[in-house]
Each structure stands twice: as C-alpha cells, then as structure tokens.
Amino acid sequence: MQEDVNTPTENQVNGENEQNMSKTQGELQADAGQRPALYGRKVLSFVRRSARLDARLQRAWDTYADTYLLNINAGEGSLDVRNDLVFDQPYIAEAWGNANPLIVEIGTGQGENVVAAAAEHPEMNFLALEVYDPGVAHTMLLAGKQGLANLRIAQVNAPELFKAAADGSIAEVWTFFPDPWPKMRHHKRRIVQPELAGEIHRTLQAGGVWRIATDIEDYALHVHEVMDGIEGFHNDGTLTVSLPVEHVGKGNADEAASLRHADFSESERFSGRVLTNFEKKGLAAGRVIHDFTYRRV
Structure with a gap:
C-alpha cells in the first residue's frame, strides 16, 4: 500500500522554484531538514484500489446508489x-x-456489520464510511435487499467527513x-491518530x-498510546489485558512475547x-x- 500524494499546482511549483533560486545549496538543505517527514503529503489510512465491479455489484450500484450514496464528494x-x-x-x-441519533462506522468493508445493525435498530440512523467500490456496492446490495431506510453511505476519506461534521452531531x-x-x-x-480522535471527540454528543x-x-498497544492519555475521553474498559509496551514490526510479532508487558484496560466484546x-x-x-x-466526558 502507498500513500496518496497531493499534487501542487503549477503556480505553487513555480513560486517555490523562484524562492529556491535565491537560496544557497546549504540553505535549501537546511530547509529540507526542518520540514516534517511528510511535508507536502496527505497521509491516508488506505490506498485507492481500482477494482472493477462484477455484473452483480454493478447492478446493485446502478439500482441503489441514488438511495444510499450521499452526494458529498468534492468531485467525480x-x-x-x-x-x-x-x-x-x-x-x-x-x-x-428524521432526527434519530446517528452512528458512523469508519471502514465498513463489505457492510456486514453496519447493515445488520441498521436492520436491528430502525430507531437509529447509520452512516457507512467506505472508500473501495466493491465494498460500497456490496453494502448497497445488502441494504437494498432489506429495504433499509436508516442507512446511508459516504465514499470519502473519514477524517475529511469528521472535519465537516458539526459539534455534537454524532451519537x-x-x-x-x-x-x-x-x-x-x-x-x-493507522486510522486511530490524535488528530482524528480530537475531531471525533468534538463531533460526539x-x-x-x-x-x-x-x-x-x-x-x-497503538490504540492505548493514542487514546488513553487524551483529555475528554474516558476508557470504559473493565477487563485487564497484558500487552507488550514496545512495538514490533511486520513479521516480528513472535518477539512481542519476550518484551516487557504492562496491564491495560479494555472492554468486553461489543x-x-x-x-x-x-x-x-x-x-x-x-x-x-x-x-x-x-x-466522551
């Protein structure tokens, strides 16, 4: 998976080049060293895949998109x-x-969970956030078969949606x-990050x-590191779980057993x-x- 890169406009490139021409090589290297590692890039928790829909999913899209897909994207x-x-x-x-409380699921995949929840709780509204075409189409298919009226889908980057959401608008x-x-x-x-946590805290009732x-x-461990210290969130977990206090990379999960562990609070299965x-x-x-x-407290 690769990150999406924001492409600067021609004017931005030309303007930066003109400024750089007046600087020495040493100054340019110093500027580069001061820039954040992700300077000029938008870090995403996903990579946009171009997957063609099969005939069944294409029919679902054509049939149900007007019903379920929110028209909130910046462009095609x-x-x-x-x-x-x-x-x-x-x-x-x-x-x-209606004005029913809204539940937002980030990354709904094939829609199994959000559709089941919407069917079980007609008194609640649900928003499925999913970026991949097959997942969006399959969610439409599942919801359309049941005629669900309390589910909508947004094919957008989740942090962008929360930035646009009003304070206290989400249950x-x-x-x-x-x-x-x-x-x-x-x-x-990883989608769980301090910035997104702040936006979610603001938008939660x-x-x-x-x-x-x-x-x-x-x-x-990453979730605990991000969330346990954020003011305004209370960890409601009642189970004590032992976790290593250091991170391991891909292919090194077995090494975690030998690392120092500490106790953390987590919840029973939802x-x-x-x-x-x-x-x-x-x-x-x-x-x-x-x-x-x-x-949110």
Missing part, C-alpha cells in the same frame, strides 16, 4: 468532502428523513478491525462513544458487532480480539 473520483458541506443536524434530518463512532499497517514505518497511516476493535496486538467473516478468520488463526470503548 475524489474522496475529499466538498468544501461547502456542513454535516450538521439539519443536513442529517434531510438526508435520513457513536465505530472502527472495527482497521488496516493494521504492520510495518513500523507505516504506523503513521455528550456521553457518546468511539468503539474500536482489532485482532492485532501491536495495534491494540454485543452490537456481528461476527463477520473477517473476525472469524482472526479467531481461527488464534488471534485475540481487543475491544475498546472510549466515552
């Missing part, structure tokens, strides 16, 4: 949210047709089994929660999460599921 093929979007209660009431946020990005140099791509689950031990095929595979491989509940 863009995963950015358009600049004029205000994702507030009036917008939610118009898009869903809960779910992030189940996000991409673990196991290589050490890719940990910056009082007492609202961010539910997270992972079957990767190293990612569980009963509102269906047992998807993905979670079944993790359990079959002997991995431990880590559940987290962080409540």
Whole structure:
C-alpha cells in the first residue's frame, strides 16, 4: 500500500522554484531538514484500489446508489468532502428523513456489520464510511435487499467527513478491525491518530462513544498510546489485558512475547458487532480480539 500524494499546482511549483533560486545549496538543505517527514503529503489510512465491479455489484450500484450514496464528494473520483458541506443536524434530518441519533462506522468493508445493525435498530440512523467500490456496492446490495431506510453511505476519506461534521452531531463512532499497517514505518497511516480522535471527540454528543476493535496486538498497544492519555475521553474498559509496551514490526510479532508487558484496560466484546467473516478468520488463526470503548466526558 502507498500513500496518496497531493499534487501542487503549477503556480505553487513555480513560486517555490523562484524562492529556491535565491537560496544557497546549504540553505535549501537546511530547509529540507526542518520540514516534517511528510511535508507536502496527505497521509491516508488506505490506498485507492481500482477494482472493477462484477455484473452483480454493478447492478446493485446502478439500482441503489441514488438511495444510499450521499452526494458529498468534492468531485467525480475524489474522496475529499466538498468544501461547502456542513454535516450538521439539519443536513442529517434531510438526508435520513428524521432526527434519530446517528452512528458512523469508519471502514465498513463489505457492510456486514453496519447493515445488520441498521436492520436491528430502525430507531437509529447509520452512516457507512467506505472508500473501495466493491465494498460500497456490496453494502448497497445488502441494504437494498432489506429495504433499509436508516442507512446511508459516504465514499470519502473519514477524517475529511469528521472535519465537516458539526459539534455534537454524532451519537457513536465505530472502527472495527482497521488496516493494521504492520510495518513500523507505516504506523503513521493507522486510522486511530490524535488528530482524528480530537475531531471525533468534538463531533460526539455528550456521553457518546468511539468503539474500536482489532485482532492485532501491536495495534491494540497503538490504540492505548493514542487514546488513553487524551483529555475528554474516558476508557470504559473493565477487563485487564497484558500487552507488550514496545512495538514490533511486520513479521516480528513472535518477539512481542519476550518484551516487557504492562496491564491495560479494555472492554468486553461489543454485543452490537456481528461476527463477520473477517473476525472469524482472526479467531481461527488464534488471534485475540481487543475491544475498546472510549466515552466522551
């Protein structure tokens, strides 16, 4: 997987080149050393894959896109949210047709969980955030077969959506089994990051929660490092879990057993999460599921 790179405009390139021409080589090297490692880049938790839809999923897209897919993208093929979007209660009431509480799931995959939850809780609204065409189409297919009216889908970069969301507009946020990005140099791509946590905290209603689950031990440590120290979030976990206090990279998971461990608080399995095929595979491989509940206080 690779990160998306923002392409500067021609004017920006020319302007920077003119400034650089007036600097010595030493000054340019000093400037480069002062820049952040990701200067000029947008770090994403996913890589856009161009997967062609099969006939069944294409039919689902053609049939249900007008019903379920929110028109909030900055342009065709863009995963950015358009600049004029205000994702507030009036917008939610118009898009869903009611003022029920909204649950947002980040990275819904094939839609198994969010569709099951929407079917079980018609008194709640659900928003599925997914960037991959097959996953979006399959979610439409599952929802359309049941005629669900309380589900919408947004094919956008999740942090962009939360930046556009109004304070207190969301009841809960779910992030189940996000991409673990196991290589050490890719940990910056993990979706659970302080900046996103701040936006989620702002958009959650009082007492609202961010539910997270992972079957990767190293990612569980990452979640604790990001979330446990954030003011305004309370870890509601009641289970004591022992985790290594150092990170291991891809292919080195076995080394974690010999590292120093510490106790952390985690939650029991969230009963509102269906047992998807993905979670079944993790359990079959002997991995431990880590559940987290962080409540806005």
